[in-house]
Amino acid sequence: MLVGHAVFRSTGHLLRQLLTRVFGSRNERLVRGYGRAVRAARELEPHIKSLSDEALRAKTDEFRRRLKEGATVDDLLPEAFAVVREAAQRTLRMRHFDVQLIGGIVLHRGMIAEMRTGEGKTLVATLPAYLNALTGEGVHIVTVNEYLAQRDADWMGPVYRFLGLTVGVIKNAQSPSEKRAAYACDITYGTNNEFGFDYLRDNLAFRLEERVQRGVAFAVVDEVDSILIDEARTPLIISGPAEESTELYLRINELVPRLTRQKEEEGPGDFSLEEKTKQVHITEAGHEHVEQLMLQAGLLKEGESLYDPANIRLMHHLNAALRAHALYKRDVEYIVRGGEVIIVDEFTGRTMPGRRWSDGLHQAVEAKEGVRVREENQTVASITFQNYFRLYKKLSGMTGTADTEAPEFMQIYGLEVVVIPTHRPMIRKDNPDFVYLTQGDKFKAIIEDIRDCVTREQPALVGTTSIETSEYL
Template identity: 55%
Template sequence: RRYNDTVALVNRLEPEVSALSDADLRARTSALQERARAGESLGSLLPEAFAVVREASNRVLGLRPFDVQLIGGMVLHKGEIAEMKTGEGKTLVAILPAYLNALSGKGVHVVTVNDYLARRDCEWVGQVPRFLGLQVGLIQQNMTPEQRRENYLCDITYVTNSELGFDYLRDNLAMTVDELVLRNFNYCVIDEVDSILIDEARTPLIISGLAEKPSDRYYKAAKIAEAFEQDIHYTVDEKQRNVLLTEQGYADAEEILDIDDLYDPREQWASYVLNAIKAKELFLRDVNYIVRSKEVLIVDEFTGRVMAGRRWSDGLHQAIEAKEGVQIQNETITLASISYQNFFLQFPKLCGMTGTAATERQEFESIYKLKVTVVPTNKPMIRKDDSDVVFRATSGKWRAAVVEISRMNKACRPVLVGTTSVEQSETLSEQLREAGIPHEVLNAKPENVEREAEIVAQSGRLGAVTIATNMAGRGTDIILGGNAEFMARLKLREMLMPRIVNPVDGVIVSKKQLPPRKTWKKIHYHVSKMQLKWLSKNGEKSHYLS
């Protein structure tokens, strides 16, 4: 309610703004910039700026922001977190405060969770501020420092949280001013803010340098770890992700290695043995990492994507390489490190948006001093969320999942199954093959990543069954009947621009329109940390399991 008066002001300006020519609409940007730089508060400029962005969006994208989207933009401008349900248009909402805060000339960062979304948002909704005369930049992997510096100097810059964080660390290691790429922080809008600020809050960003050549001690330690047994030679703390040797473990390790003291600082055998046990018990193949071309590649636990070029520090990556029997790469030493929590707290003005923020309201307020505002939906919510279903054992949960998938598949209803690891997706895929249910698998394995956009876009087709890890689902519309527009554009891009377009890169997102008078409902099936969600639609049921 406290935003209704401001929304009414924006709506009153609409007839005047819509009557302007394209050139006159762009001229409003220059006028607003002059007023902002003259000292006028951004709050007083908000109604006119939002009215200008709304009209530009209508002309460029054919999308006119609803009143609730204006409210979402106002919440973000205040430096708060806006909770908006999936499909309410958060991507478009971000343009409103980004444009307003860019008027000061100090720059705005719009942070997303992966390169694909950053590029998609920049190329799609980024057309609006470009149309209005602002510069819009994009940061992607493998860009040169010169390209990064140029894009960070734009009025609005789209970037992933990891790229922004690592650029900050590299700037702190720079020897001269000319090596710096970032400008001073001003205003930051974070998409999927709960994922970045809560789930990954303790994840350290680390820049490492090469140290001495790897030692053959990693192979010896791997053999010891393989021979040792849990609770006899060592204990495992899964919550703290740590291992401890027992008294027998100490004695046996010293006897095998023929040394007097496992913790002798001149030998440091303890670190090798402990890392080898961690690699055995806490870091699992096809869950925490995959092996591709005889190389151990980290899988991001939050996005499900392979983190090429990233390595665990303090000898852990080498211990995993020894465990897998691949060539051990050079050891590394930490040069610079920061957590996402400490990094984002450096922004003078921080805000974010997500579909699930209210449940973490206390953490956001106590750690980041960010209030959470729940923005109402544009239309009444028609989906019904059923109660969770809890199983005593994981095996029972997946058997129930296969039965339900089979039942839905016989009715030709599309089913999307969400899993939390590559290993789970492969296990369920095998069970579905045994049941004779045709399906697609999307996980971090290279043969599946190549067709990511295509698999996700078509998961709503009649009778389709899709198994996905959490790498999927962001950025591509899943429409009942299949996303024909997306596939047509994707195939055209492949044919017309084969050298510069990867099949994964779909940047056009079609408008989502649900059939009228249908009801959506969701059921959660989970065991301990595992979740299994069914998202079904009366008449034509679509399922989401995770």
């Protein structure tokens, strides 16, 4: 039976290979299929080119009228893309290549376009953004930081405005009226954080007129793998101050240095660490030691246990203090500036003033660093990027590296990845990753590479995940 099963599996594999060779892979078939719409747009080009600026601008009104009369955005696609291509040529002196039109179709279909670096993803986004903005529901173009949101809006804005559309940018420090005006535009640029937090704030609004967003219809996410995979489970949290005193953090902070870490499993020590999940666990010996210290400090009464329901707060504070001392390091996870503990973003290495850790961790770090301990916050509203972006009626994205995460995109978001061919043959060599047994070997190899680049007078950009690693290198 096993032999027969193996033969059947082998035959199935050979058959799939044969069919792929004859008909092409699914990716090749999709790209070939979208080529028909690209050819249709190309055939319309001479007519579109002959139009005056006013006549080209009037196409937007014509498209909107046709949508009201029963046409679909798919019906308009070839002509709308030809119009955007001509508008970009007249305003930016940039003409979309045919492969960029294919990328635009992929985004419009609610898929992920994998495009190599330098293939013009920013320009590609103008195609589906214009087409979907014609419905009047608004289009959100999501970037990883505010600089890119403003840059892309300024850069591509002339194309949209030439065709009679409005463009807005949402930023962190804007007033509600400024935000409302940006969201009321046909196309709105902003960061994933800002879109998410505005959604949470709208859900906390007491009156409908206080809301700033007008719905989540269609989004184009730039660097989609970073936002939807790497940061997918990152929670966006809006919190308010709790009414508890901060004195307990200071008292527990004095006890923690007297506790010892367990070096090996079942070995001596008061607590063990899980560095990957940033959690601490108190051992049985540690439990007894902590209770003894708390009795001496007057935090526990004789005969009471740390695990009594009435002492849950003590356990909560102890856990936060242990994490602050053992897992969160100054100048790695946070910095201290002007008497404040400021979080460092683990993905970008940038500081995040105003952001605070939850569950008492921030207060425990403040107590550890000897700065003023502010009141603990309680969560008022929370959502992850994964759950927020799944609210959109249609979601699409673009990046240079998505094919490796294709199964996750399909499983979590129902998004298919389509690899877009390059405009010209690739001459850059993409080498495979090197994996080293130890961190020391890895750093040694990095330094050798940097020395080699310096010898050849080639600039070298080294990206790390922490300030500590950057300084070490």
